[in-house]
Amino acid sequence: MSDLRKDLVSGDWIIMAPERAKRPSEFFPEKRARNILPKEQCPFDDLAKSGNLPMYIGAPDEKSWKAAVVPNKFPALTHSDVCATMVQDGLFEHVEGHGQHDLLIFREHEKGIDAIPRNDVIMAFEALQKRYLMLAKDKCLVYTSAFFNWGPSAGASLHHPHIQILTLPIMPPSILHSLVHSRNYWQKHKRCVHCDILAYEEKEKVRIVCESERAIAVAPYASRHPFGVTVYPKAHLPSFEATGRDDLAAVVDMLQSCLGKMKRNINDPDLNFFIHTAPLKSKKTYTHYHWHMEVLPKISIPAGFELSTGVLINVVPPETAAAMLRR
Ligand SMILES: [Zn+2]
Numbered sequence: 001m002s003d004l005r006k007d008l009v010s011g012d013w014i015i016m017a018p019e020r021a022k023r024p025s026e027f028f029p030e031k032r033a034r035n036i037l038p039k040e041q042c043p044f045d046d047l048a049k050s051g052n053l054p055m056y057i058g059a060p061d062e063k064s065w066k067a068a069v070v071p072n073k074f075p076a077l078t079h080s081d082v083c084a085t086m087v088q089d090g091l092f093e094h095v096e097g098h099g100q101h102d103l104l105i106f107r108e109h110e111k112g113i114d115a116i117p118r119n120d121v122i123m124a125f126e127a128l129q130k131r132y133l134m135l136a137k138d139k140c141l142v143y144t145s146a147f148f149n150w151g152p153s154a155g156a157s158l159h160h161p162h163i164q165i166l167t168l169p170i171m172p173p174s175i176l177h178s179l180v181h182s183r184n185y186w187q188k189h190k191r192c193v194h195c196d197i198l199a200y201e202e203k204e205k206v207r208i209v210c211e212s213e214r215a216i217a218v219a220p221y222a223s224r225h226p227f228g229v230t231v232y233p234k235a236h237l238p239s240f241e242a243t244g245r246d247d248l249a250a251v252v253d254m255l256q257s258c259l260g261k262m263k264r265n266i267n268d269p270d271l272n273f274f275i276h277t278a279p280l281k282s283k284k285t286y287t288h289y290h291w292h293m294e295v296l297p298k299i300s301i302p303a304g305f306e307l308s309t310g311v312l313i314n315v316v317p318p319e320t321a322a323a324m325l326r327r
């Protein structure tokens, strides 16, 4: 039987329709070919040669970096010292493309993040935290989205592992939605919605993919995509960049573990992951928030129904997904 599930945080509706994936092979799309450039031609191996400089952050240092934060040569938004303002454009409104678009580049040329040494990945996420703190000082910028595209179908134009860091002068609608809904829950119940979800999932057990003392990975009850997993620090922490090393390392371990499970158990899909955290400023306003990372394998493509209604159809219920990933 298919089933309509409501997301407790966003209020979105998701249709769970396992009958639509009758053949087990539909769970595992054909392995996608990743077009890996030879190292000599890869722009992320020699940053000076490819013009991907200046280096804002080199970790552990600029010379022997394992992770580097640099400007994107092809930015979606460009930076200026003047804050963008809303301008009337006839009937419409627009804001100039003021923002910042950076890249966090791993030294590793080919392997996925699951296979990069743990300490290098932790160091990369610490560099990302530093970049968030630098961006928070810019009075014009409102929200930073850090996201990872892996494989052509997930939007990666270059294979070399890198995280994009796009900072906006406006609040993205889906983040605003999530912040408002979690604040409403906080005001009503005097508790964090994500902490409540985690306590519930610990009791139910069926949707937990893996966990440690400080972090947990869950296939969400109203999972939007087949095999989607959310990774949380167990402690109630509103912002990614203010998270201490032990909690951050625990989340990184959980992320690497989830990526490894996806590689081994569901045929190494293309995927995206991203961070959802509190906005850059007014941290006191967002004490109700609980930052997390969402990992979304690229298994289904939104079609007419999804585009017309915003309601997604997921053919792999999270209980099935968690059991298959746990193997
Ligand atoms: Zn490379």
Ligand SMILES: [Zn+2]
Pocket (backbone or CB within 6 Å): 192, 193, 194, 195, 196, 235, 236, 237, 289, 290
């Ligand atoms: Zn919480």
